[in-house]
Amino acid sequence: MTASHRTALSTTAQEPFWLDRPEHPEPLPRQIGDTRTDLAVVGGGYTGLWTALIAKQRDPARDVLVIEQGTCGHAASGRNGGFCSPSLTHGLANGLQRWPDEIDTLQRLGAENLDAFERDLENHGIDCDFARTGKVSVAATPWQADALRASVPVANRHGEKVEYLEHDALRGYIDSPLWTAGVWVPDYALLDPARLVWGLRRACLEAGVRIVERTEVTAIDTKPADLVRLTTPYGIVGARRVALATNVFPPLLRRLGLSMVPVYDYALTTEPLTDDQLASIGWTGEHGVTDAGNQFHYVRKTADNRILWGGYDAIYHYGSRVDDALTQRPETFDVLAEQFADTFPTLGDVAFSHAWGGVIDSTTRFCMFAGTAAAGRVGYALGFTGLGVGATRFGAEVVLDLLAGASTERTNLAMIRRKPVPFPPEPARWVGIQATRWSMAREDASGGRNVWLRTLDRLGLGFDS
Template sequence: MTTAAPRPTDHRSRLRDTKTAPYWLDRPEHPAPLPRLTADTTCDLAVVGGGYTGLWTALLAKRDHPERDVLVLEQNTCGHAASGRNGGFCSPSLTHGLANGVERWPAEARLLHRLGLENLDAFRRDLDTHGIDCGFTRGGKVTVAATPWQAEGLKGAHALAHRFGEHTRLLDGAQLREYVDSPVWTAGLWSPDYALLDPARLVWGLRAACLDLGVRIAEHTEVTALTARHTGRVRLATPYAAVGARQVALATNIYRPLLKRLSLSMIPVYDYALTTEPLRDDQLAAVGWSGDHGITDAGNQFHYLRKTDDHRILFGGYDAVYHYGSPVDEARTQRPATFDTLAAQFAEAFPALAGVRFSHAWGGVIDSTTRFCMFAGTAARGRVSYALGFTGLGVGATRYGAQVMLDLLAGRRTERTRPAMIRRPPVPFPPEPVRYLGVEATRRSMAREDVDGRRNLWLRTLDRLGLGFDS
């Protein structure tokens, strides 16, 4: 799928009764909010942020040291932001894909690849250990191509994967139809080491496991300032109370990171998705989708698709929207123009599902960096750590980021802290207006490459500088 056109005339009617809420969070089992912090307190470890990264950090810290007093501070409710709005793709990669890791850290690519696979295995074990039922299924992923140059790119990805011991498989038209049957896609690449899960059930399960171990969680408690004191404690200010913490882990995603040095490290990119109404078995059979695998396409402006437990299709991606000045605004997570585009593209991809309506439409914010993957570090003489910038592929990598933060706070030199992706920060984004102009030039250039297969001078220059922008 290279453009939003042609648009079937009836696609808008399929959005008529759509709920403007994340599908995953729109459920009766959504846990009741926990009380906000209203009295000053102290703790051994304060975790700022109640998404995946923060909850993994609290869980692993408390499990390893049950005597440690751990407090999670969440400005809304746990999972309200990216952790409850993503597609539920759980990648084994820590580097936003193998190719990105090889390009940026060739000398450490095999180490990073192994650490990613080990992290995914440990992720599954931890789910079992703590009884977290989030529908984790290691059903693999198919990357599909719509153009000859995308198909050639899949051949290169297949060769690279085999160099690193991955058992990927190229799929021609007939073989691809065993995984998905669409007139848009002509070739595919099967990757078995990939998992899918329910994002909200994961975050709610991590939250429950933390509470079971004795972690304190305060919701609707925004941290407004961080001050490192000479007393050895770090002071966190909130609207109604203050926290004195021996150590602090910042897991704030794209929200204000509380450290000025990080202000240009990330930009907020808005991503959008739709889910269909539940589909019958014959409807899924009509598009050849009988397995538990996820699907992504090979475009720069790529789509991601997966089935849910109640047989809906989630269809997201394509538009990756940056707004001038880097605002993080809940109102911008609703974008009718993008929902219209996605609905038209869905109709183009699946004409056999004509008439299927969409039940939910929503957006969320991705914390994107110039190198497309997480970074970590410390401040306040090692009393504060952070892991941020997961760039849309953080479901699995957040657990790794949590371990890195705990290693850094403990002063441990481990395999996790050794790679350059941890030791060296990403190149910062420039200030406005250069930032917006650069992002827009990159986005437009990538869209043109999807159409004609040619990488223009701007993109080649970014490649040489090790910079870029990814949807």
């Protein structure tokens, strides 16, 4: 860590850029006393709020209650990079590997979901800077460039009109001495993640959804025949149906305990940059950028011309520990600041305004899963693995279909019918994840996929953020 990097981080606010806003809504009251509802949604992030809003769209007379342990958007929904992919499967390659027979259906459903996402934003007046800006995926090594080049015909066969970029073509989108090639993905959106969750919260309230915040659900009892009972410190909620949208937090259903692991991801934002500074790196458009490494970065501009620079480290803590203290990790911020200066030397003296982390619900198949329990009275949609901004809306539709007992194109997908392979218990979980992280770093450095990673490939297992 050089003196210039320390200076760049010396006045950084240790909180998410997106949430550091005067328009942050005031917390809603806690749940006080016992209550009953038709549908209780546990979790007030994207998945929970989409579930509540779509439930009211389907049946305006239905009583819906969202129960949030903190405030809506305080966790992953307010801390992510705001990349909104049309993919439901963490990208085409992952979906094609796992569900080749239905990949074209998954691609179509993903595109339809993103269209519906945009329509809902317009219909509910949610101003979250949503724009289909496109994205460039860039390569820093010859083997990454080869992989990107090979991905283009595959993507085009499955409906993605992408373009391979080299030399001046790439520099027309982004210019770094580290990046040698790229792929332009035009159908990709960016948005402001906090304004999205606050807009969904407002839309839910306007639709008649009840929302209580700072109310933790500590237990679920599915034995009563009439109502599922949710215990909170302030009273009992009885619900005809329950949707669990709890991300990495305790899923209440014990059987889900090994389905996900919490992975901490970190990001920085710069101070606002001038047009000349952005032009010095060739970034005159509004598109996002990701790199093609296993330990990848995601990069974008904000509405006030900051650069958000995040990713690389994906940190798992023994025992699946989740703690607000883990959202700050100075050693990762140091690495990110140094990597930023190496990637954009003309911006090496730029200061960073905010540094933060968030926790991701990672699964062995890198994308969401859904299902039911208690004879169909409890549903869940979880495990979005860092690409859930768009897919959470699809997850909400799935869980509502499942709770209704409906057979739909969504619920009949193998992706929904088959659950991810669980992670092993500790200490095997920690050992396996560390071995995978080490192996992925080695692959980024050398281009060779070792025996451990090839074995995971054959078993259909993985670890990602």
